Amino acid sequence: MxxxxxxxxxxxxxxxxxxxxxxxxxxxxxxxxxxxxxxxxxxxxxxxxxxxxxxxxxxxxxxxxxxxxxxxxxxxxxxxxxxxxxxxxxxxxxxxxxxxxxxxxxxxxxxxxxxxxxxxxxxxxxxxxxxxxxxxxxxxxxxxxxxxxxxxxxxxxxxxxxxxxxxxxxxxxxxxxxxxxxxxxxxxxxxxxxxxxxxxxxxxxxxxxxxxxxxxxxxxxxxxxxxxxxxxxxxxxxxxxxxxxxxxxxxxxxxxxxxxxxxxxxxxxxxxxxxxxxxxxxxxxxxxxxxxxxxxxxxxxxxxxxxxxxxxxxxxxxxxxxxxxxxxxxxxxxxxxxGAEEADRFNPRQFEVIVNGFLNVRYGVGDWVVDYSDKCLWLNHNLIYERGLNLAEVQNEVAIFAMQFSGISHALAATAMRTSYFGSGYARRMQNSFYPRRSGDVILNLMPGWIEEQERCWSMSGSMYGYDTEVPLxxxxxxxxxxxxxxxxxxxxxxxxxxxxxxxxxxxxxxxxxxxxxxx
Structure with a gap:
């Protein structure tokens, strides 16, 4: 007791x-x-x-x-x-x-x-x-x-x-x-x-x-x-x-x-x-x-x-x-x-147009690219399936092609995000941002210091680098x-x-x- x-x-x-x-x-x-x-x-x-x-x-x-x-x-x-x-x-x-x-x-x-x-x-x-x-x-x-x-x-x-x-x-x-x-x-x-x-x-x-x-x-x-x-x-x-x-x-x-x-x-x-x-x-x-x-x-x-x-x-x-x-x-x-000279910036609209042109050459004329926003590129799944193409292969091709653009440090396909586990490095941070039902077919990471061209934006957030990720608490x-x-x-x-x-x-x-x- x-x-x-x-x-x-x-x-x-x-x-x-x-x-x-x-x-x-x-x-x-x-x-x-x-x-x-x-x-x-x-x-x-x-x-x-x-x-x-x-x-x-x-x-x-x-x-x-x-x-x-x-x-x-x-x-x-x-x-x-x-x-x-x-x-x-x-x-x-x-x-x-x-x-x-x-x-x-x-x-x-x-x-x-x-x-x-x-x-x-x-x-x-x-x-x-x-x-x-x-x-x-x-x-x-x-x-x-x-x-x-x-x-x-x-x-x-x-x-x-x-x-x-x-x-x-x-x-x-x-x-x-x-x-x-x-x-x-x-x-x-x-x-x-x-x-x-x-x-x-x-x-x-x-x-x-x-x-x-x-x-x-x-x-x-x-x-x-x-x-x-x-x-x-x-x-x-x-x-x-x-x-x-x-x-x-x-x-x-x-x-x-x-x-x-x-x-x-x-x-x-x-x-x-x-x-x-x-x-x-x-x-x-x-x-x-x-x-x-x-x-x-x-x-x-x-x-x-x-x-x-x-x-x-x-x-x-x-x-x-x-x-x-x-x-x-x-x-x-x-x-x-x-800086002493203006840094280059990434042009999203130009990227969309060129990627769509690349896919036109590879698979025939079509509206292959649906949209781009916040480092995500969305492809036209309906068109890809209509042409009898493999979605994962198209995603990987676009990711590889994207690496030719100035300012892009990394590009990962959605299929890689879904089927792999990245335990460290840049890929882990990209995967932490990836939500399968919503994220794009290809996710980009720009080089340090690079930002997208946007109206009224001389500085931006949206990267994995310290100037964006480190905050007061x-x-x-x-x-x-x-x-x-x-x-x-x-x-x-x-x-x-x-x-x-x-x-x-x-x-x-x-x-x-x-x-x-x-x-x-």
């Missing part, structure tokens, strides 16, 4: 300790295209209450990475929120080709507007709502794809409308936005974040980067004239002025504060989740490159916005029972024009001590760690291990 009572007491003590470590609110902040080095690179000009509050008072994972090729925003957000590789969660890009119809499938498109129609693996938000009755999950992002992929099938989900720059949702999630958001939209409150001119926050001598285009460099005094850039983007709408300037970050964090207050997040002991996706840093990095003053200044302004946001969050939630995780969906490449607040961890961490660990912290089961498809410094 005494022994049984002793065992019950131990179990009860464990339950109490678990409850004590469980935060009332988990806030996940994803800064688009933030490289792993950026927090240290710009630290000297950060204030004490923003990024440095997190890095100096929390658990910093100094070597956190995505271990696959397709380091693009929808793919990596899916990995962050499901804890799974793309080969498991099935998000291989924002679109792909249905092999049976040869039609393009958009990841979030459907009859009820943007929604999780094609998301396979459950997200952290879905898992929390299912296993913690009474909890809330709120997701906010400027772009619909980011919001939908991060949220999954449930919760409160908001993004910016490209026509009026209002906060919206879709009938997939709710019939309409709450009245407090509708009122803000009627007042056109988001437009107050947009300034007529983008000027540096600090005087120009304090900046580490030297390239500027659309930002005016402030002098030390009124006598010291401002320096204008050479000019690059012509922003055509309020939505673009929001997305391609620091105003986008301010607006998202502003709505996040309202959501905490209006939904009373963290009010009771049942854990809530707030996902904050910042897409503006990615758009600014793409348009100006990570070497630009525009990117640097955006970080300094975000640092101030973040300080204000953190102060609000920890004051709003009882006893400061909050866990904040700061990370990124991927890094970004060097700008193709950052910081936990702060409840459950996170002040320490720096130097071992390598896979980003599939974030979702299961947060699930353990919230006292719920890991998302069903999760493959990552729980970070022992946070959840043990």
């Amino acid at each position: 005494t022994k049984k009572f002793f065992l019950y007491a131990i179990a009860a003590l464990g339950t109490l300790q678990s409850a004590a470590a469980q935060p009332r609110l988990i806030v996940q902040i994803v800064v688009g295209s933030m490289r792993g080095e950026d927090l240290d690179r710009y630290a000297e000009n950060f204030g004490e209450g923003g990024f440095r509050r997190l890095t100096e008072g929390g658990t910093v994972y100094a070597d956190s990475r995505y271990d696959y090729l397709q380091t693009t925003t929808p793919v990596s957000l899916a990995t962050l929120t499901t804890g799974a590789m793309p080969s498991t969660h099935g998000v291989i890009g924002s679109r792909w080709v249905d092999y049976t119809t040869n039609r393009t499938v958009e990841l979030t498109a459907g009859r009820k507007g943007p929604g999780a129609y094609h998301l396979i693996a459950p997200t952290l938000a879905e898992t929390l709502l299912r296993h913690a009755p009474g909890s809330r999950a709120v997701t906010i992002a400027p772009e619909a794809v980011s919001a939908v992929v991060t949220a999954g099938h449930g919760g409160e989900v908001f993004w910016l409308d490209s026509a009026r720059c209002d906060w919206v949702t879709s009938p997939y999630y709710a019939a309409e936005v709450p009245e407090w958001i509708a009122r803000s939209n009627r007042e056109r409150y988001n437009l107050s974040y947009i300034s007529g001119e983008w000027r540096t926050l600090l005087e120009r001598g304090r900046y580490l980067n030297t390239r500027n285009y659309d930002i005016a460099l402030s002098g030390k005094s009124k006598k010291d004239k401002d320096q204008s850039g050479s000019g690059r983007l012509k922003l055509r709408s309020d939505f673009e002025r929001m997305l391609y300037t620091p105003a986008g970050n301010t607006a998202v964090l502003g709505l996040a504060k309202q959501a905490i207050a209006q939904y009373r997040l963290g009010e009771d002991k049942i854990p809530d989740l707030l996902n904050v996706c910042l897409d503006s840093p990615r758009r600014i990095s793409e348009a100006y490159g990570p070497e630009s003053i525009e990117v640097e200044d955006m970080y300094y302004r975000l640092d101030r916005d973040l300080a204000d946001f953190l102060t609000f969050v920890f004051a709003q939630v009882k006893d400061g029972s909050v866990t904040v995780v700061l990370t990124s969906d991927h890094g970004t490449s060097p700008a193709f024009d950052a 910081v936990f702060y607040g409840k459950g996170a001590g002040m320490q720096r961890v130097n071992r390598r961490v896979d980003m599939t660990a974030v979702a299961p760690t947060l699930a353990r912290l919230a006292g719920i089961r890991e998302p069903a498809a999760s493959e990552g291990g729980v970070l022992e410094e946070i959840a043990e």
Whole structure:
């Protein structure tokens, strides 16, 4: 009897300790295209209450990475929120080709507007709502794809409308936005974040980067004239002025504060989740490159916005029972024009045309190539079968032919991905990105530094190289001590760690291990 009572007491003590470590609110902040080095690179000009509050008072994972090729925003957000590789969660890009119809499938498109129609693996938000009755999950992002992929099938989900720059949702999630958001939209409150001119926050001598285009460099005094850039983007709408300037970050964090207050997040002991996706840093990095003053200044302004946001969050939630995780969906490449000479870029359209011509010569005239997107080339399976050809042989021929193009480092056929196991090297990372029902017939890997030619893109993500795969990862607040961890961490660990912290089961498809410094 005494022994049984002793065992019950131990179990009860464990339950109490678990409850004590469980935060009332988990806030996940994803800064688009933030490289792993950026927090240290710009630290000297950060204030004490923003990024440095997190890095100096929390658990910093100094070597956190995505271990696959397709380091693009929808793919990596899916990995962050499901804890799974793309080969498991099935998000291989924002679109792909249905092999049976040869039609393009958009990841979030459907009859009820943007929604999780094609998301396979459950997200952290879905898992929390299912296993913690009474909890809330709120997701906010400027772009619909980011919001939908991060949220999954449930919760409160908001993004910016490209026509009026209002906060919206879709009938997939709710019939309409709450009245407090509708009122803000009627007042056109988001437009107050947009300034007529983008000027540096600090005087120009304090900046580490030297390239500027659309930002005016402030002098030390009124006598010291401002320096204008050479000019690059012509922003055509309020939505673009929001997305391609620091105003986008301010607006998202502003709505996040309202959501905490209006939904009373963290009010009771049942854990809530707030996902904050910042897409503006990615758009600014793409348009100006990570070497630009525009990117640097955006970080300094975000640092101030973040300080204000953190102060609000920890004051709003009882006893400061909050866990904040700061990370990124991927890094970004060097700008193709950052060197003494412009680097060559890969032309996807030219690649499609030449490959189709090659197959015309080999097998007769036809529309052999259906589409190309995110390093994937889709072939016309119906035509291949009509001509009595072997699909695997055609795929392999195209993969071999692709290696003749400048900028292509590796090309693997889908058949090789399906029938082989690659345990290391570039092929393993390519296979980690491969989902058989959606991925192309031939997958490409470009050489280091090479990017695709795209409008408004001087820098891009989507490679297996360190500048894309290495990202910051910081936990702060409840459950996170002040320490720096130097071992390598896979980003599939974030979702299961947060699930353990919230006292719920890991998302069903999760493959990552729980970070022992946070959840043990």
